[in-house]
Amino acid sequence: MNVLEAVGGWSGNPGPLYQRLAQAIAAAVSRGDLTPGTVLPPERGLAASLAVGRSTVVGAYDQLRSQGVLVSRRGSGTWVAGADRDAGASGRGPDGRASAPAALPTAALDTSSVIIDLATARLPTATAVREGVGALGGDLMDHLLERSGYSPMGLPELRTAVADRFTEEGLPTAVDQVLITTGNQQALALLTGLCLGPGDTALVEDPTSPGVLDLLRSMPVTLRSTRSLAGAGADPLIAAIGRNRPALTYLMTAGGPEGRVVRDTDLLHVGSALAGVDGVVVEDTSSRHLALGPLPPYLAARTASEQVVTIGSMSKVFWGGLRVGWIRANERLVQRLARAKVRADLGTPLLSQALSVWLLQRLAQVRDERAAELRAKLAAAAPVLAAHLPGFSWAEPQAGVTLWLRMPHGTSGPFAELARRHGVAVVAGDSLSADGAGDGFVRVCFGLPPAVFAEGVRRLGRAWQDHDRTDRAGGATADESFGVSVSAVRDYGVTLHG
Structure with a gap:
């Protein structure tokens, strides 16, 4: 390690x-x-x-x-x-x-200190989740409890709901093309485990998901990166695929670390270029329904290639505790992935799947609520960032719940570590970068209540003053700890680490 x-x-x-x-x-x-x-x-x-x-x-x-x-x-x-x-x-x-440095933002998982967590990309649990839990009684629950409890491919009702959702959103999908997984991370683990062998090449965007980096760095494969499709357009990605001939390419087409959404013209360009490409292309759409504008099209709907695999989950829009995700692929690949999933866990818990069926029927309403919530929190975040981090720059996100902040100077790893000692957790950009291109950025989540976010940014501002002073002087920060008022922070109505 x-x-x-x-x-x-x-x-x-x-x-x-x-x-x-x-x-x-x-x-x-x-x-x-x-x-x-x-x-x-x-x-x-x-x-x-x-x-x-x-x-x-x-x-x-x-x-x-x-x-x-x-x-x-x-x-x-x-x-x-x-x-x-x-x-x-x-x-x-x-x-x-x-x-490389740790891929996972361990600051977000720390439980030893009272900190404000701007590292974990999340929103509060959707109101619909609480309503759905209450609705899972009566005949529906009785019918569920009469089953064996094992569903290697996924609950039939949920596979149908996911297939219908794809079809309604412009990507015709049959039930046999859908495999239910225990969250987005299991979908990635199944795909990387099945599609990559020793000596193969995997291609990711820079920046990208810490989860996929963690998986790929644990495998005997060559890891390559290219500029993000949403940020740089189709040409760099197409050139990187041609140059590296990857066995697996991983893309985040909406709501990646930079918060961008891929343009449809770029999807069409990539889709055309995939003709004759042998490697699997994984499109992660887990933040797609957190887009602040119209829903972007799926890459698989813009290509004739069967090598495009689409993954998604319930976590970003509804609640991370559901641990329900899915893979959409051609039927042959779905069957192979299903056999691998059986070896992993025999099936995703049925209660979470049943709740997911109920929630997907209300996705349009929840999406509208999330978009309004994101816009309000962005409006509150902008003046706070300008006041306490005036030298930082960022672009307003088009999707997702995070901001990609460019530091005025210095490197993100030491700054993120120093920020922890000032009582706030952020994600260092280099932990989301295969080749270190994100070293001058930090990622912060603006999904917390505005008062908590503001306090976190104030602490981040104090950390930056310390970092800026010592970085310009060519020295290291003083050995000091931070003081945190637990009761004051908890008064904001959220549970913090500690």
């Missing part, structure tokens, strides 16, 4: 910063996340990544060496005790390059 990922949330530990870091490394070793022989970054490099002074890392390494957790040798570096340093534990990927 990448060292930065293994110590995620380290600054929430008690005591001076060097002790907090030492505790986090020791805990990672104890858990087995950092195995014997794993090489740790040089002191200066780790200090830069964590936005701390070099003395913090020196103190942590000294403490762990005295405890026998780490071993150092001049000219060879520092590694976890219990094994000789070797290439197999060097922290390098299968292509010999240094492992």
